[in-house]
Amino acid sequence: MALKGLDIFKLSPKKNCKECGSPTCMAFCMKVAQGAVSLDKCPYFSEEALASLNSATAPLMKTISVGEHKLGGETVLFRHEKTLVNKNLFAVCVCTDCADKADEKLAEVAKVDYERIGERMYVEFIHVANKQSDPAVYADLVKKAAATGRDLVLECWDVECAKAALAVCGKNVILDGATPENWEAMNALATEAGVVLGVWASNISDLYDTVKKLEAAGNKNLILDVTGATAKETLANAVNVRRTALKQEDRTFGYPSIVNVAKLAKGDDRLQTALAAMFVEKYASIIVMSHMSYAQALPLYGLRQNIYTDPQKPMKVEAKIYPINGADENSPCALTVDFALTYFLVSGELERSGQPVNLIITDASGMS
Structure with missing residues (x-):
């Protein structure tokens, strides 16, 4: 349960020094309870109090950083309840089965890059899927994707291929490769490389159990791949994961998520765009598409910008x-x-x- 201001006040230094910007310790504790300020604004909490309060006041959904991008960290299910924090990001997929088309696809990614209302609109990630068992082939494709300067999502369940891929790219990577069968090996690989580990399972119960095992092994730098066999199953997974974290306050599912709409659309371009729009709202942190044209980008990025605008603040520029x-x-x-x-x-x-x-x-x- 979330702590109340009075619970935090009982552990506060009660100095009323005003260094935190609040007139009294009680006022500061009320702001902490509301999530308006963080505990580190007060330098006088004891280490024991901080340890106790940090675990109790930590957000139900972790914020995961990949390069300059932040994923997750949401505190509400719906924008009107407060605000949504970290916008979802888009990825374009290349895979080893279509490696001959990779150069063309990667060149197309750079063409969608424009500004709307002061915000840059572009494809933030390249999703590199491994469909073969040849580490050299996969590493070569990953190297091409890394050359674009975009951050990477490596979908790879083969440990040797994943190891070869991580050797040719930087740290701004998500290794989307942990499953109920290989989580131990993938966890060791991701931990050694210092990258975010993606977790997938064929059903949500197995996903929950696998995340539990990874947390017990000490890894909480995770992202959940909730892509199912159908759009209906995927939507149910995404909603259940978010509701479990925020409504049931179960931090096991308190991580950002990936949805691969390219898999769900099965080549239907219009369906892919419609599914991407749905998961902008429900609740994908990264949306993987087979490609991103300018015609697709205009409605999708416009929708995202509207959904992730803070309703508590007017959209305005400085008067000058x-x-x-x-x-x-x-x-x-x-x-x-x-x-x-x-x-x-x-x-x-x-x-x-x-x-x-x-x-x-x-x-x-x-x-x-």
Whole structure:
């Protein structure tokens, strides 16, 4: 159960020093209980109190870092309850069975890279699937994928192939290879390489048991591959994992998840896009697609941006003067409100005009 402010206050130093930014220790403890601030804002908690409180106040879902990306860390099932924290990310799949098309696919990935309302929209991961038992073939494909500069998801259940792949790529990798049969070997490999370990099982009960075993072995740097045999099963897996973590407060399932919609769509491009949209909302941290065209990216990234916008904060930019195209004090001025979408539309048009203009943004509390 989540601790109340009074429970935390009983272990607090009760100094009322205000160094944390709160007027009293009680006020600080109430904020900690609400998740508004972290315990490390107060330097005076004893080590025993911190150890006790950190375990009790830790988020029900862990935040897993891969390179610059953060996955998971969610605290609610629905955006309107509070806010969603770390947006889902997209991956494009290449595999050893189609290695001859890998160069073309990887080149296509770079073409989807644009900006929308101040946020870069691009494919964050390359998903490299191993369908053979030749370590050299898989390592060669992984090397090509790593050359794109994107972070990698290595779907590989063969320990020797996984070992060869990890030898040719960096640390920004998810090794999606642990199963109920091979978890011990894959755990040792991922731990030695210092990478995130992906866990998959044919049913959710086996997935739960495998995660339990990995945690008992000391590995909590995990991501759960909830992809099932059908879209219905996969959706049920994703929802059950999230609800178990956040509603039943069972941290065994408190990890981000991967959904491979390319497998579920079986070559149907429109179905793949529809499934990707569904799992943006329910509850994939990484969505794997066979490819990502600009036509697919526009609705999917737009949906993601809307879902992961904080409803507690208005979408606005800072109210000030923005010089455009080298404008100075003698340049003409344009005036608009601070709603973010309005700002980016107007500033974009002014930039394309090529004329120096001072864009004056007024404080309208984010109203359009």
